[in-house]
Amino acid sequence: MAAALAASLPAPQAAPTPAAPTYEAIPASMSKVIDIEADIPLTAVQLDGLAVSKITKHSSDSHSTPVHGLLLGLDLDGILEVSNSFPLPHHASDEDDKTSKGAARYQASMLRSLKEVRADDSVVGFYQSTTMGAFFSQTLIDTQAIHQDKLRHGGIVVVHDISQTSKGNASFRAFRLTAAFLDAYKKRSFSSQSLIDRRMTYSSILEEVPLKIRTNPLLDAFLNTLKTPHSSALPGVHPAESVTSSLPPSFSALDLGNAALTRNLEHTIEALDSYRVEEGNLAYLSRQIAREKARADTYVAKRKEENLARVAQGLPPLPEEDVNRLFKLPPEPSRLESLLLLGQVDAYAKTLEGTSSSNLVKMYAAKADAGV
């Protein structure tokens, strides 16, 4: 087992080669990269350091409740540069008219204020915090669908995973809705037939856009100063304290605790339970539809038989048009909810898989005589 594990790990690099400094080339002409009509499709998202830290702060401040905010920036040559962000106030559960108006006013005045200090003021998408990688939710889909209509390039959603980040791996991913899903969403048709036509699964609701992080040179320089250890000027201090750095290396990734694992498992089970309930509802509804259909069919068949008999007797046939009025066929249930729940289940399980596999590595690392 240990040997197999060792074999599956990537081969250790001989020496970490220092990354060569890359300079951002200034193109000779900007005429090709600026598109007024938004013709150049987005290929990547670039998240600025300021936005990264703001999103992290906002998400970690409100512990488990998901938060969201708006992303500001510009697109240039197919790369969406997100330079700033601001949090949106938390929605009350009942969405009455007053709060939504207040939110719109808040958004407008925030954008105006940011413009005054020469910050970017065009909304390019929104961000959402999540736990354990499960971000499929009705609100996310709804908001993104609204944005897709209103914003240039349809906007993107950046998903930030709090549970991953508090474990030491800051996780940011960018998504947008696929064309097929958007089409179905606009027509509000999530019946089984529509799903079959579009070959829609939970993995084809959102498509991931590659995301990279950029720090501007000033921030880079500042961070490097923070990272550089400087020795204390005072004589006779403890060796542990004589050299201090504002940013000492952290080893939180090596934490063996598995409290998160338990919670992850609980979440998975919860998601499975709600999926089962939803499936039950769907099955009940489709049974009802089938029953109503059968009743309508028997009625029609009976009427036909009767008419045949009447025609044979030389009487005028009875009318056949009132079937639809007599039997109300319930509308076919939307499968969107179950699709999203299935997505949740998959995401939780995926996180679980990742955590347990890295736990495995950690366990062998902690065992002194594992023979690796």
Added chain:
Amino acid sequence: MPLGPSSSAVHLQPVPSSSTPPTARAPSNVTVHPVALFSILDHYLRRTDTQERVIGTLLGTRTENGDVVDVRSAFAVLHSESSEQVAVDMEYHRTMYELYQRTNPKEVIVGWYATGTNLNTYSALIQNFYSQETAPHPAIHIALNTGTEEGQESGVKAYISSPVGVYPKPENAVFLPIPVDLRFNDAERSGLELLASPTPLPASDIALLESTLQTVLGMIDRVLAYVRAVLAGEKQGDKAIGRYLLETFASGTDDLDKGGFAASLQDTLMMSYLANLVRAQAEVSTRLALVTSS
């Protein structure tokens, strides 16, 4: 963790006495969160050509007795300085504060920031204005040196002010330096690490684990080299370091070996198996929904 080069300033702290009311104490320590610093730097980048420095408001929390000020965010404020006068857009400051209050009602105004190290009469005037905003608590001032000017190292300094002279005037003030630290929670620290890494790209868990293990390996190698050098007599051993090493390596993995390892391994493998099973089921289920009955 200190920010910037160490200074020779001696920070005197008043002995808490029971006679003074707890609210009257001046802050003796300032902690800054990275997001506030990044906001200041971003504001500095977006300044106009004519602006020498930029200023803005600091938001944060105080401890109950006002002893420690925790700066949690910052926003830019419009201002203009000329040789004759200084003007701060108060209305803008108020509007922004109200907007920030809506998303984060716990954070209040604690002071103001400026870039550069220049403390002048205008600083005293602005400080006077912010003292009114933060009353009854004294306002703090954070001077962030961006390090863009030749011969200056970037760093952060924090000050509180006290009036000077027989007849205190708003344009006269003494700025007293107080210690300032960088503060972050777990989430912010991983965000910082992501930004500080040479190739900032969100990595997978395993990749992060690998790099951490490599760092640990490197540290063990360093310690080993040092210990060998001391044993060979090439280096004078440091007792304090020796004691540290003893303490660190004394913690064994005995409890792991006593059967705990096997049980834990089984659990972890079970979990991995379960996760894979659930994923496979979910995939099958979503495909089955696409199968037509005919």
